[in-house]
Amino acid sequence: MPMKPNDSSVDAWVCLVRTEQRLLARVEEDMKRAGFPPLEWYDVLVELDREPTGTLPQAVVQSRVLLAQYNLCRLCDRLQREGLVLRQPSPDDGRSNLLVITDNGRKLRREMWPTYAAAIETHLGSHLQPEEASELARLLGKLVGGAG
Amino acid sequence: MPMKPNDSSVDAWVCLVRTEQRLLARVEEDMKRAGFPPLEWYDVLVELDREPTGTLPQAVVQSRVLLAQYNLCRLCDRLQREGLVLRQPSPDDGRSNLLVITDNGRKLRREMWPTYAAAIETHLGSHLQPEEASELARLLGKLVGGAG
DNA sequence: CCGAGATGCATGCAATTGCAAGGATAGGGT
DNA sequence: ACCCTATCCTTGCAATTGCATGCATCTCGG
Numbered sequence: 001m002p003m004k005p006n007d008s009s010v011d012a013w014v015c016l017v018r019t020e021q022r023l024l025a026r027v028e029e030d031m032k033r034a035g036f037p038p039l040e041w042y043d044v045l046v047e048l049d050r051e052p053t054g055t056l057p058q059a060v061v062q063s064r065v066l067l068a069q070y071n072l073c074r075l076c077d078r079l080q081r082e083g084l085v086l087r088q089p090s091p092d093d094g095r096s097n098l099l100v101i102t103d104n105g106r107k108l109r110r111e112m113w114p115t116y117a118a119a120i121e122t123h124l125g126s127h128l129q130p131e132e133a134s135e136l137a138r139l140l141g142k143l144v145g146g147a148g
Numbered sequence: 149m150p151m152k153p154n155d156s157s158v159d160a161w162v163c164l165v166r167t168e169q170r171l172l173a174r175v176e177e178d179m180k181r182a183g184f185p186p187l188e189w190y191d192v193l194v195e196l197d198r199e200p201t202g203t204l205p206q207a208v209v210q211s212r213v214l215l216a217q218y219n220l221c222r223l224c225d226r227l228q229r230e231g232l233v234l235r236q237p238s239p240d241d242g243r244s245n246l247l248v249i250t251d252n253g254r255k256l257r258r259e260m261w262p263t264y265a266a267a268i269e270t271h272l273g274s275h276l277q278p279e280e281a282s283e284l285a286r287l288l289g290k291l292v293g294g295a296g
Numbered sequence: 297c298c299g300a301g302a303t304g305c306a307t308g309c310a311a312t313t314g315c316a317a318g319g320a321t322a323g324g325g326t
Numbered sequence: 327a328c329c330c331t332a333t334c335c336t337t338g339c340a341a342t343t344g345c346a347t348g349c350a351t352c353t354c355g356g
Binding site: 241 | 310313314320321322323
């Protein structure tokens with residue numbers, strides 16, 4: 001039944017949302033100041049760049065980057081317009097697009113990483129001991145299970 | 149096997165962003181399904197409702213809810229249009245607005261809370277022991293200090 | 297083969313957000 | 327008083343997002 005969450009749950013919730021939003025804003029700001037596009041672009045590019053073939057169906061990327069279907073579709077429009085990815089019809093499934101990262105796409109992802117990594121270190125890493133970071137990751141990992 | 153000193157930081161970063169976005173989406177979905185407006189509305193209303201006078205300068209609310217100034221401004225437009233808050237010129241400072249929560253605003257906030265609390269419990273509280281939630285809040289709290 | 301339903305993607309429209317700019321007031325130094 | 331700067335709020339415009347819908351294709355059962 002509608003349970004009354006104990007204070008520690010509500011406290012953790014508030015900290016989680018506030019901290020993530022603050023840190024994300026700071027990291028995004030660092031990226032923007034360095035002249036890079038939003039982190040979503042990185043998220044898509046890195047998924048493709050990780051694949052040996054540089055290719056994934058759009059639906060697979062969508063499931064990994066936590067974007068609504070129509071939002072990924074339009075993000076891919078932008079990436080394609082900038083020459084960072086291509087869309088190819090899938091030979092296996094006539095409904096599906098294959099996203100293919102281009103050389104420029106790989107290059108941009110590679111160039112973004114040092115700035116991104118530095119921002120993570122500045123805004124997160126420098127505040128926690130490695131064991132604390134691991135513990136944080138462990139606790140967060142407990143939250144994303146099944147039906148939640 | 150950490151390959152770089154900051155591997156645990158990157159891992160924590162990814163978990164932080166992914167978990168927060170997933171959980172926030174789930175909680176927002178519960179709220180929407182119950183017919184309630186977005187959580188931002190709650191955030192503003194609760195700040196005002198907490199005040200004995202039901203009143204705060206717009207700039208103070210802004211600093212608490214982590215919205216860009218122009219976004220809070222337009223959110224207040226919507227709240228005002230729905231009769232949940234009023235805007236009054238500040239007697240102390242000619243530049244400043246005082247936001248005043250209305251009875252309907254208080255009522256909506258009160259009605260939203262049980263659904264919100266249940267969602268927090270479902271999506272966060274039920275996955276953590278109270279001590280784990282406290283530890284999570286503590287670690288997150290370490291991340292929001294000064295200039296970071 | 298046919299039809300019903302599911303899946304993958306795209307798009308029109310409305311709402312929201314980001315950005316840049318502007319108007320009004322406040323505060324401090326001279 | 328005056329200027330200079332900072333703060334508080336608003337707004338026009340462009341970009342992005344949410345939502346509902348549409349279209350083509352696939353899958354499954356008859």
